[in-house]
Amino acid sequence: MGVPLIQAVRVGGYIVKQKLRGRRRYPLVLMLEPLFQCNLACAGCGKIAYPKDVLARRLSVEDCLSAAEECGAPIVSIPGGEPLLHDDIERIVDGLVARKRFVYLCTNALLMEKRLDRFTPSPYLTFSVHLDGDRAHHDAVVCRDGVFDKAVSAIRAARTRGFRVTINSTLFDGADPAAFADFFDFACHDLGVEGVTVAPGYAYEKAPAQAHFLRRARTKRLFRDLLRRGKGRNWRFNQSSLYLDFLAGNQTFQCTPWGNPTRNVFGWQRPCYLVGEGHAESFRDLMDNTDWEAWGTGRHEKCADCMVHSGYEPSAVDVTITRPWKALKVALLGHRTDGPMAPDPLDQPESAAGTGNRDAA
DSSP states (O other): OOSOHHHHHHHHHHHHHHHHTTOSSOOSEEEEOSOOOOSOOOTTOSSTTSOHHHHTOOOOHHHHHHHHHHHOOSEEEEOSSOGGGSTTHHHHHHHHHHTTOEEEEEEOSTTTGGGGGGSOOOTTEEEEEEOOSSHHHHHHHTTOTTHHHHHHHHHHHHHHTTOEEEEEEEEOTTOOHHHHHHHHHIIIIIIOOSOEEEEEOOOOTTOSOGGGOOOHHHHHHHHHHHHHHHTTSOOOBSSOHHHHHHHTTOOOOOOOGGGSOEEETTEEEEEOSSOEEEEESSHHHHHHSSOGGGOSTTTOGGGTTOOOHHHHHHHHHHHHHHOHHHHHHHHHHOOOOSSOOOOOGGGSOHHHHTSOOOOOO
């Protein structure tokens, strides 16, 4: 179990309230990007390709806290760029924690260890450290030697001081399941992180290395192989079991991009964290005036190969709450790693692909 009980209960209660109020679309995680600037230049990143004047922009503390209030999501993920480059990042985090938001501060950890004193351990604050595999693999992905070792040192220091720590790992095309299995052993049993957030790489339009990104069929085969190797190894994932089952090709979900709305230096990004098709001035404008039915696998070419948690984890969590027996089945039997794949929206006529969340038993 990679999510603490207090967080699971609070988030579950929030979702139940949305259901009782009859809300079909509601936010689960606010993706809050206070800046795009970074101190790395990863080959798979689409954020640092913006011009210098954009990279110099910052959301103010007031902008960030207002976005959290406006959105109302119980979880706030703070990616970037590199959030620790923001001069007021600790004030942003403190303000969100004071509002009882569960904050995931995403970082490459280059600055993390020297800045730990700026933060206070709390059940509402988690450092989510970017680690894309073992030393050789991670340093190659981020295009700089020594980053893995700095991240590992920062994780150990943060855990010693009582902070919650998770890692987030993106798997790209050509990822070695055996090597990642060993890496997850290291993360969970040596580093002792609370959980692992894992996702297949998404092809950012601005990313310089397009060949690295996974296609949908390969994603399913890769995660089946990985989860097969993980049986009995007690890995802790900071994700729902149904989302992992979806990655293994055992569930059919449609994307729910409103579940993880994004607020960045341009405004509220339409339609999601990964696809930029303009910006809304307010959260309400985003929710009310975005053509949600136009987006998702089988609906738009930009979404064809996406299986990323920012779009599909909310779908899986929704099913976990509304049909808990499905999650219980996976919990009891584990992830199926052979046999036929569940139906895929890309296999369906466009009219069928746009019917919303569907799942396979």
